[in-house]
Amino acid sequence: MRPSCASLLICLTFLVQAPLGAQGPLTPPGAPARTMKTLDQVEARTPIDLIHAPPSGTNAANDTFTITQAGSYYLTSNLVFSTPTGIEVTVSGVTIDLNGFRITGISSTNGQKGVSVLAMAYGCMIQNGTVERCAAGISSDAATGLAVAQGIRCQRVLASNCGIGFQLYGHGCALTECTAYNNLGYGFYLLGGGAVMTNCESRYNSNGGAYLGGTGATAQQGSLIQGCVFTSNAGGFGLQCRHDGVKVVNCTATANSDAGFDLNDGSSVVHCVSRGNGTGIALHTGSSARGCTVQANNGDGITAFRSCEISDNNCANNGGAGIRLSEVANRIDGNHVSYNATGILTDAGAVRNLIVRNSARSNTANYTIVAGNRIAQIRLPALNAADIADANNGSTDGFSGVDPWANFTF
Numbered sequence: 001m002r003p004s005c006a007s008l009l010i011c012l013t014f015l016v017q018a019p020l021g022a023q024g025p026l027t028p029p030g031a032p033a034r035t036m037k038t039l040d041q042v043e044a045r046t047p048i049d050l051i052h053a054p055p056s057g058t059n060a061a062n063d064t065f066t067i068t069q070a071g072s073y074y075l076t077s078n079l080v081f082s083t084p085t086g087i088e089v090t091v092s093g094v095t096i097d098l099n100g101f102r103i104t105g106i107s108s109t110n111g112q113k114g115v116s117v118l119a120m121a122y123g124c125m126i127q128n129g130t131v132e133r134c135a136a137g138i139s140s141d142a143a144t145g146l147a148v149a150q151g152i153r154c155q156r157v158l159a160s161n162c163g164i165g166f167q168l169y170g171h172g173c174a175l176t177e178c179t180a181y182n183n184l185g186y187g188f189y190l191l192g193g194g195a196v197m198t199n200c201e202s203r204y205n206s207n208g209g210a211y212l213g214g215t216g217a218t219a220q221q222g223s224l225i226q227g228c229v230f231t232s233n234a235g236g237f238g239l240q241c242r243h244d245g246v247k248v249v250n251c252t253a254t255a256n257s258d259a260g261f262d263l264n265d266g267s268s269v270v271h272c273v274s275r276g277n278g279t280g281i282a283l284h285t286g287s288s289a290r291g292c293t294v295q296a297n298n299g300d301g302i303t304a305f306r307s308c309e310i311s312d313n314n315c316a317n318n319g320g321a322g323i324r325l326s327e328v329a330n331r332i333d334g335n336h337v338s339y340n341a342t343g344i345l346t347d348a349g350a351v352r353n354l355i356v357r358n359s360a361r362s363n364t365a366n367y368t369i370v371a372g373n374r375i376a377q378i379r380l381p382a383l384n385a386a387d388i389a390d391a392n393n394g395s396t397d398g399f400s401g402v403d404p405w406a407n408f409t410f
Contacts, residue, residue: 044072048067085116092120098130103131108162114131114134136164141169161182164189166187174195174196176199178200180210184206203229212241221243222266227250228252230251231256239253240258243264247270248263252274256278261282263282267284267288268287269281274295280292280295280301294315297320299318300318301316301340311331322343324342325345341365342365350373353375354374355374356405357406381410
């Protein structure tokens with residue numbers, strides 16, 4: 001049915017008379033807001049160059065770059081310097097990204113420092129690059145007490161052809177994936193205690209792989225060394241600790257001229273390998289060696305002073321004793337010693353030691369124990385008389401009635 005003309009006229013009248021709704025202001029809201037990031041937002045760090053971190057001297061190309069404000073900084077090119085310091089940090093809270101570049105001095109013997117963190121500059125980080133040909137590659141101020149820079153962190157830094165690779169005096173330093181290579185002194189020289197070294201490597205250094213020391217209160221502050229390698233350090237130890245309470249875990253020391261691991265009082269070495277060193281592992285009072293492989297060292301495998309625990313280690317092919325005790329109150333438990341000059345040896349005066357559940361084979365002398373020690377019986381089990389085809393039919397010859405604490409020779 002088609003609408004009538006009257007109906008259409010009524011609808012048009014209504015639409016014309018209906019009020020129009022408010023449409024809002026027509027004034028433009030102003031300029032649009034900025035949507036792109038500024039250059040400072042894209043790269044919030046400060047480049048270390050002649051403009052942003054100017055050198056302190058007048059010979060701009062070769063003078064020291066000095067950082068006096070907290071923040072994050074990065075190299076934009078290799079840095080070669082002739083002054084005493086390449087980069088000097090005077091304030092806490094600084095991160096320096098070497099950005100894959102090199103800091104190069106003139107000589108490893110002229111007192112230069114690649115990166116120097118001065119006293120009271122706490123919590124600084126240096127990462128991702130190489131420092132070479134300096135007396136000290138990475139160095140903190142050698143002041144005393146609280147004036148020493150604390151908590152310095154280094155990550156993925158190579159220090160090579162320096163006097164000392166990493167020379168850090170403050171408490172609580174942390175080094176991760178750092179390498180010290182072919183330095184004239186120590187690869188790592190850390191004083192102050194409380195250090196953490198993780199997955200680091202020290203090799204071909206002339207005075208030793210790593211030295212951890214401290215005096216007074218700092219000598220009581222333990223450190224953690226884990227997953228590190230100390231190899232071919234011709235003039236000294238792989239790892240030498242002269243402060244107490246150091247824990248060494250899953251580390252390897254090979255071909256060092258002195259001991260692979262030399263630990264001070266109250267320390268432990270766990271699941272480590274020491275091979276081809278002067279001595280394998282040297283323990284001082286109250287220390288322990290557990291689950292280690294100690295092989296083919298020129299002298300003794302493991303030496304212990306007093307109140308040490310040596311358990312579950314494999315000591316083989318060492319030029320001296322597999323395990324050697326020089327004092328009292330040590331516990332030697334569950335080790336295997338083979339093909340050493342002597343299996344287990346106690347020096348004159350090394351008495352009141354407990355020696356149980358060890359096994360010895362093919363040493364020139366399996367057990368050489370002075371009077372006055374507590375050693376479980378030493379048994380030689382008989383060989384099985386016939387082939388054994390079932391695990392439940394092993395020979396009991398030589399084991400019947402044996403004390404479960406007995407030592408064995410075979």
